[in-house]
Amino acid sequence: MIxxxxxxxxxxxxxxxxxxxSIQNNTPDRRIFNRFNGYQVLFIINCFGSSLGKWTFTDGHRIEELISTQxxxxxxxxxxxxxxxxxIYLYYNN
Structure with missing residues (x-):
């Protein structure tokens, strides 16, 4: 899912x-992250979601909310x- x-x-x-x-890169690295840049937020959501294996839009929304609030x-x-x-995700899902 994307x-x-x-x-x-x-x-x-x-x-x-x-x-x-990171639009051309497929893994997070030491580049500066801006929580207000939509492209970077999407990149992290998709990278992290992919690392979960099977994930849903609900997971993506949860990740977005965590980034924006915590x-x-x-x-x-x-x-x-x-x-x-x-x-933090492991903490909230246990």
Whole structure:
């Protein structure tokens, strides 16, 4: 499944493609993550969702909500966001 722009619940994202954006890359790395950039949020949702194996739109919405409401200020890279999601998602699903 691929989570698309139309599936996002928040509408206040920026849609500017920046040089450090992961649009061509398929794994999170040390590039700076901007929680307000819709492309980066979609990238993380899809990467994390794929790592779950079988996932749904509900999972994608849950990931989006976690990023927008609970992401720590010190999670500055794609990789740190991905790793934070892994820990927080396991916590909420147990």
């Amino acid at each position: 989570f698309l722009k139309e599936h996002l619940r928040k509408s206040n994202y920026e849609w500017e493609v920046k040089l450090n954006h 992401l720590p200020q010190d999670a500055k890279s794609e990789l740190s966001v991905f790793n934070w999601l892994r820990g």
